Amino acid sequence: MEPPSNNGNSPGTDFDALLQREWQRQGGLWRMLQQGFWGVLAVAVVIASAHGAEVDPQQFWARLPQLGEWLVRLFPPDFSELPSFLGAIWETLAIAIVGTGAAIVAAVPLAVMVARNVTPFRLLSLPLRSLLNLLRGIDTAIFALFFVSIVGLGPFAGALGVALHTTGSMAKLYAEVLETLPPEPIEAVEATGCDRIRTFTFAVLPEALPGLIGITLYLWEFNVRSSVILGIVGAGGIGYELLVSLKLLDFPRLCTILLLILAMVTLIDALSARLRQRLG
Numbered sequence: 001m002e003p004p005s006n007n008g009n010s011p012g013t014d015f016d017a018l019l020q021r022e023w024q025r026q027g028g029l030w031r032m033l034q035q036g037f038w039g040v041l042a043v044a045v046v047i048a049s050a051h052g053a054e055v056d057p058q059q060f061w062a063r064l065p066q067l068g069e070w071l072v073r074l075f076p077p078d079f080s081e082l083p084s085f086l087g088a089i090w091e092t093l094a095i096a097i098v099g100t101g102a103a104i105v106a107a108v109p110l111a112v113m114v115a116r117n118v119t120p121f122r123l124l125s126l127p128l129r130s131l132l133n134l135l136r137g138i139d140t141a142i143f144a145l146f147f148v149s150i151v152g153l154g155p156f157a158g159a160l161g162v163a164l165h166t167t168g169s170m171a172k173l174y175a176e177v178l179e180t181l182p183p184e185p186i187e188a189v190e191a192t193g194c195d196r197i198r199t200f201t202f203a204v205l206p207e208a209l210p211g212l213i214g215i216t217l218y219l220w221e222f223n224v225r226s227s228v229i230l231g232i233v234g235a236g237g238i239g240y241e242l243l244v245s246l247k248l249l250d251f252p253r254l255c256t257i258l259l260l261i262l263a264m265v266t267l268i269d270a271l272s273a274r275l276r277q278r279l280g
Contacts, residue, residue, distance in 0.1 A: 070251065077259060078252035085241060089260055092237035095155050095230060096223040099162025104216060106167045111174030117186075118178055118204055120196055135168025140226050144235040158235030162223050170219055177211040178204065214276055221272045228261055 113119050114128045144161030151157050181204065189203040231239020238257060245254035 073251040074255040074258075076252060077255035078250075079256055081253065082256065085238065085257060085260055088231075088236075088238040088241050089264055091155050092227045092231070092239070093224060093264070095158040095162055095227040095235070095237055096220060098159040099227075100166055100216070100220045100223050102159070102163035103166035103170050103219070106163070107170035107174055110167070110171035111178060112200070114171065115175040115178035117181065117183065118200065129172075132168045132172050135164055136172065137168075138165060140165040140223075141229055141233050144230045145233045148234045153234045153236070155236035158227060158230040158237060161230065161235060162227060166219055166223060170215065173215045173219075174208075174212055177208050177215065181207050217272045217275055221268055224268050225265060 110128060110132065113121055114125050114132065116122075116125065119125055140161045142161075143164045144158050147157035147160040151160070185207060186199060186203045189199045194202065227237055228239045228242070231237040231241070232243045234240070238261060242254070242257050242261075245251075245257060
């Protein structure tokens with residue numbers, strides 16, 4: 001790299017020229033005005049959001065002693081209803097297992113049909129992607145509330161809600177895994193004269209399987225946590241007992257439920273992490 005030459009100019013002149021070049025490199029005044037506009041817009045959105053959410057730090061600070069009082073009243077926990085709570089915990093797990101299992105069955109063919117590199121129906125890809133966006137856009141609790149009005153109160157409505165929402169998320173993520181596969185193994189199997197089913201079985205599936213299983217475990221773990229909420233909308237599980245305790249302000253009972261939820265989520269996280277580690 002050659003040293004800079006001042007061509008007889010003073011150091012101050014060179015510095016001014018350097019600043020001028022840097023100013024031009026960064027886009028000049030127009031670029032600065034654009035950045036300023038987006039910065040002001042971002043600040044305005046944050047302020048408007050705080051106003052829309054009715055953020056009131058003064059009120060929170062005034063009520064903080066009540067929160068401390070509630071935390072003290074949580075202890076000691078009341079284990080007198082433990083068998084009933086364990087049954088509700090199992091119901092929550094069952095909702096997540098059944099809902100995730102049903103989603104796998106629906107998501108695999110949907111993912112194959114929307115993945116651009118393996119789909120046999122390119123014309124259906126766009127409408128199917130719109131359907132997946134719709135399923136992902138509606139929350140599990142809203143689906144569960146909808147099914148409660150159709151099949152009645154209970155875990156079946158929760159499992160249907162989990163299945164529909166998870167199908168949208170799972171099929172989209174499955175399709176992204178399929179689209180990132182290297183084309184060489186697929187082309188090599190196709191060159192032997194295999195049909196689409198054999199190509200998928202011997203070239204696509206072995207390459208994609210670790211990614212698909214990782215996504216499935218992640219979504220199952222997510223569904224276990226979201227299934228806790230479903231009891232609040234009448235879809236069964238430990239969420240219903242949580243809601244009853246909050247309404248009655250029965251803090252020892254609430255403490256027991258929170259401890260059970262914490263234990264369940266911790267075990268599920270550990271199991272999922274161990275399975276993903278073994279797959280990796």
